[in-house]
Amino acid sequence: MLQKQRTEGVSMPDIKIHEVSKYFGKVRALKNASLHVKDGEYVVLLGPSGCGKTTLLKAIAGIIEPSAGKIVVGGSDITRLPPEDRHIGFVFQNYALFPHMSVLDNASYGMLSRGELPDRARGVATKMLEIVHLENRLDALPRELSGGMQQRLAVGRALATGSKLLLLDEPTNALDAYLRVELRNELRKMAKRLGLTAIHVTHDQEEAMAIADKIVVMKNATILQVGTPSEVYDKPASPFIANFIGEANFFYVVFEKGKGKLLGKAIRRKLEGEYIAVIRPENLTLGTKGSPVKLISKVKLGPYYRYEVLCDERPIKVRSHRDCSKATHVQFSPDKVLFFKEPPEGLEKSLQATG
Amino acid sequence: MASLVDSTLRRLDALSKNPKYAKLLSGISIAFFLFFVIFPLFFIFTRITNFKYGIEMQNAILTSFFIGALVTVIDLLVGIPLAWFLAHRKTPLSGIIDSLVDLPLVVPSSALGLSIALFWGAGGISLFAPGIELIILLHVAITFPYVVRTTQAAIQEVEPDLSRASSSLGASPLLAFRTIWLPLFRAGAISGAILALTRSLGETGATMIVAGAIRTVPVLTVQYRNAVPSDMDSAVSLASIFVFLSALLFIAARSMLGGGKFSLGKIYSDAEKRLSKFSPAANYTSLAFFLIFVILPSFYFLKFTDFNFLSKATANALFTSLVIASIATVVSIVFGLPLAIYIASKKRGSGTLKLLANMALLMPTVTIGLSVFLYWQGKIDEMLMLVLTHIAIICPYFVSTVSEVLEEMSTSLYEVARSLGATPLYAFRTVIFPILRPTFMAGVVVAFMRSIAETGGNLAASKNIITIPILIVALSKEGKTGEAASAAVLILAAAIIVVFLIRKKQVKQ
Numbered sequence: 001m002l003q004k005q006r007t008e009g010v011s012m013p014d015i016k017i018h019e020v021s022k023y024f025g026k027v028r029a030l031k032n033a034s035l036h037v038k039d040g041e042y043v044v045l046l047g048p049s050g051c052g053k054t055t056l057l058k059a060i061a062g063i064i065e066p067s068a069g070k071i072v073v074g075g076s077d078i079t080r081l082p083p084e085d086r087h088i089g090f091v092f093q094n095y096a097l098f099p100h101m102s103v104l105d106n107a108s109y110g111m112l113s114r115g116e117l118p119d120r121a122r123g124v125a126t127k128m129l130e131i132v133h134l135e136n137r138l139d140a141l142p143r144e145l146s147g148g149m150q151q152r153l154a155v156g157r158a159l160a161t162g163s164k165l166l167l168l169d170e171p172t173n174a175l176d177a178y179l180r181v182e183l184r185n186e187l188r189k190m191a192k193r194l195g196l197t198a199i200h201v202t203h204d205q206e207e208a209m210a211i212a213d214k215i216v217v218m219k220n221a222t223i224l225q226v227g228t229p230s231e232v233y234d235k236p237a238s239p240f241i242a243n244f245i246g247e248a249n250f251f252y253v254v255f256e257k258g259k260g261k262l263l264g265k266a267i268r269r270k271l272e273g274e275y276i277a278v279i280r281p282e283n284l285t286l287g288t289k290g291s292p293v294k295l296i297s298k299v300k301l302g303p304y305y306r307y308e309v310l311c312d313e314r315p316i317k318v319r320s321h322r323d324c325s326k327a328t329h330v331q332f333s334p335d336k337v338l339f340f341k342e343p344p345e346g347l348e349k350s351l352q353a354t355g
Numbered sequence: 356m357a358s359l360v361d362s363t364l365r366r367l368d369a370l371s372k373n374p375k376y377a378k379l380l381s382g383i384s385i386a387f388f389l390f391f392v393i394f395p396l397f398f399i400f401t402r403i404t405n406f407k408y409g410i411e412m413q414n415a416i417l418t419s420f421f422i423g424a425l426v427t428v429i430d431l432l433v434g435i436p437l438a439w440f441l442a443h444r445k446t447p448l449s450g451i452i453d454s455l456v457d458l459p460l461v462v463p464s465s466a467l468g469l470s471i472a473l474f475w476g477a478g479g480i481s482l483f484a485p486g487i488e489l490i491i492l493l494h495v496a497i498t499f500p501y502v503v504r505t506t507q508a509a510i511q512e513v514e515p516d517l518s519r520a521s522s523s524l525g526a527s528p529l530l531a532f533r534t535i536w537l538p539l540f541r542a543g544a545i546s547g548a549i550l551a552l553t554r555s556l557g558e559t560g561a562t563m564i565v566a567g568a569i570r571t572v573p574v575l576t577v578q579y580r581n582a583v584p585s586d587m588d589s590a591v592s593l594a595s596i597f598v599f600l601s602a603l604l605f606i607a608a609r610s611m612l613g614g615g616k617f618s619l620g621k622i623y624s625d626a627e628k629r630l631s632k633f634s635p636a637a638n639y640t641s642l643a644f645f646l647i648f649v650i651l652p653s654f655y656f657l658k659f660t661d662f663n664f665l666s667k668a669t670a671n672a673l674f675t676s677l678v679i680a681s682i683a684t685v686v687s688i689v690f691g692l693p694l695a696i697y698i699a700s701k702k703r704g705s706g707t708l709k710l711l712a713n714m715a716l717l718m719p720t721v722t723i724g725l726s727v728f729l730y731w732q733g734k735i736d737e738m739l740m741l742v743l744t745h746i747a748i749i750c751p752y753f754v755s756t757v758s759e760v761l762e763e764m765s766t767s768l769y770e771v772a773r774s775l776g777a778t779p780l781y782a783f784r785t786v787i788f789p790i791l792r793p794t795f796m797a798g799v800v801v802a803f804m805r806s807i808a809e810t811g812g813n814l815a816a817s818k819n820i821i822t823i824p825i826l827i828v829a830l831s832k833e834g835k836t837g838e839a840a841s842a843a844v845l846i847l848a849a850a851i852i853v854v855f856l857i858r859k860k861q862v863k864q
Contacts, residue, residue: 063519083519084523084524084525084526086523096516098535113526113530158524161525
């Protein structure tokens with residue numbers, strides 16, 4: 001009888017994903033995804049619904065089997081290994097807490113199912129529950145806990161498996177906005193403190209920017225860009241990414257002999273032909289110099305103002321910390337402009353989240 | 356004509372705005388329910404003038420419970436794996452088995468009893484003569500759908516992510532079954548087991564065909580009642596004991612399952628939904644399989660029919676059965692629907708009414724028949740007594756299924772309709788009822804067929820009126836197998852026609 005291969009608490013869960021694809025019938029959920037997650041990294045898979053991020057996560061967990069490709073963890077090929085042998089901590093989107101078991105029993109399940117002695121399992125579980133601040137609710141049932149507590153239990157349960165790899169499927173989705181911010185920060189802190197490698201799926205770009213070491217931007221079953229938050233924000237690989245992470249204003253600029261016109265001002269780049277220029281709202285300044293504009297709306301979003309102005313009959317979004325209600329013109333910082341070639345499907349279509 | 360109906364409806368719609376009328380309707384329904392359904396259940400106790408208890412009764416009680424317990428255990432041992440298989444696999448084979456499981460709900464029990472007696476006995480394999488083995492085989496066939504269906508529903512209700520969670524935490528499939536699945540679907544299996552047990556305890560007609568010399572409680576009760584000279588004291592005593600034990604069983608069931616979860620209405624309403632989709636032939640191979648392995652032994656009796664369908668006795672019996680079933684069903688709907696609405700709206704007392712309806716479902720029909728007879732004896736004629744018995748049997752069933760479905764329905768639909776200007780009746784008939792209709796129709800079907808197949812209640816309520824199931828039992832006992840088989844064909848044909856008629860109506864929507 002074949003000895004079942006089990007990855008025992010690999011201390012260097014370096015994950016290499018090679019050209020993984022997944023089809024559900026005719027539907028392509030994942031296409032040639034390749035990724036390298038280093039030991040101890042906090043990686044966020046970011047993208048709109050249906051982009052394949054959850055499929056990729058589940059493939060790493062073994063819940064889904066890839067149609068093609070390889071997944072290697074710590075040097076071992078685990079592509080065909082069943083989930084119970086992978087020693088991975090998985091946090092489900094709707095938590096999947098065992099309704100008939102107490103908090104402590106839920107958390108101990110990982111160790112007990114691997115044959116650990118009950119006392120030791122409960123001990124480890126209790127320690128993990130302390131880390132997620134649930135030490136006072138050990139005997140409670142999941143339905144007695146609030147949403148935030150349930151999420152923490154789901155995380156604690158995954159941690160108590162002793163695994164060094166934590167996979168999180170949209171863990172803050174079901175929480176109130178305030179809790180979301182609090183808990184995502186706690187997740188990162190905890191992962192760093194315990195020296196874990198984490199792969200975290202979300203559609204919330206703010207969440208990704210706040211806690212990721214590395215962001216993997218996905219759309220339509222493909223990985224579009226991998227980079228740090230700064231890289232992805234300051235150097236997006238496409239108009240879609242520029243628009244999906246942060247806000248963007250789009251303009252068409254035609255360059256002739258390296259010279260073009262943007263918002264009525266001359267601009268020089270080593271480019272030729274028609275390009276799409278992207279300027280972020282915070283890189284525009286409202287004042288008395290530049291192109292003439294008409295103010296349409298002003299909204300105070302807490303620390304800053306968000307303006308919508310009309311310039312040459314087209315709406316532009318501007319952000320400022322100051323009150324610019326009396327402004328008449330808009331200016332841009334020339335070194336903060338990004339240029340892209342028009343995508344094959346057209347700009348408008350490429351900005352859509354699906355399709 | 357259409358405009359007359361329309362204007363009447365409009366006037367009724369307007370009337371419904373006045374809460375007085377709703378209260379009146381609810382009041383009448385509740386009063387009807389309490390007097391004609393609940394009262395007979397307990398009336399029997401007041402007729403105990405000379406309490407008798409003997410060794411014969413004791414044996415019958417022990418026999419009934421022994422059979423019931425054994426049948427329930429067999430049902431669980433076979434039914435749980437079957438339910439698991441049906442809940443998880445969607446192969447063509449599972450489709451065949453799915454229809455197979457519904458069969459006892461379609462075939463009237465007397466026909467089934469006749470078939471089983473013939474198949475296993477002298478007419479077929481000659482393995483068993485009438486006696487306890489046949490009773491057990493019969494009861495298992497009749498009751499195992501309850502266990503399979505409730506368990507299957509409970510399994511399907513378990514959140515699918517839970518098993519993925521357990522495997523991601525390192526649990527092998529067997530460990531996951533033991534620690535996650537079993538505790539979560541256990542309640543469903545137990546509900547099914549309780550239904551199976553009570554169904555077995557109360558089963559009369561078919562049991563009489565296969566029992567031989569064995570006496571179960573319902574069979575013995577009928578024997579006492581029909582004895583010459585009439586041993587009513589013994590009949591009443593035994594029936595009272597039976598009601599008492601059934602009530603205990605109900606209380607035990609509720610405490611085992613924790614109040615709210617134990618709801619028979621849900622079980623029957625699921626069964627009905629399936630019944631309305633009953634289809635033995637998914638494709639040709641499954642049809643062939645179904646014909647070969649399911650038709651016999653359930654339909655073995657067809658071999659013996661003497662094709663004399665229009666004999667005076669059978670024609671009369673069929674007519675009687677249809678008349679009683681029709682009247683009882685209509686009355687049950689007329690008074691049951693407002694009651695079901697009242698219960699679903701959670702007004703004062705609805706909890707108690709629901710409890711009573713659930714309890715009534717578990718009560719043996721023999722005792723209901725006896726109660727009705729004793730109360731109305733001499734005041735009304737036998738036919739009417741039979742109708743009242745059937746109403747008492749069918750109505751709680753209809754009420755609990757419909758109220759269950761109504762409760763599950765989102766109240767916001769009704770509220771939206773009202774906010775858009777609809778009067779209560781208008782909102783009900785244009786929004787609620789269309790959604791309710793499939794279950795409602797299926798409920799009507801099963802109520803009707805329950806009435807046609809009912810034997811125990813008939814035998815207890817009336818000595819002289821012969822319905823089709825009673826005819827089958829009588830003919831079978833006289834050895835007139837051919838005629839009995841013909842009668843069974845008729846009752847089966849009636850059942851199939853009714854099912855297909857309803858299905859046709861469903862498909863039309």
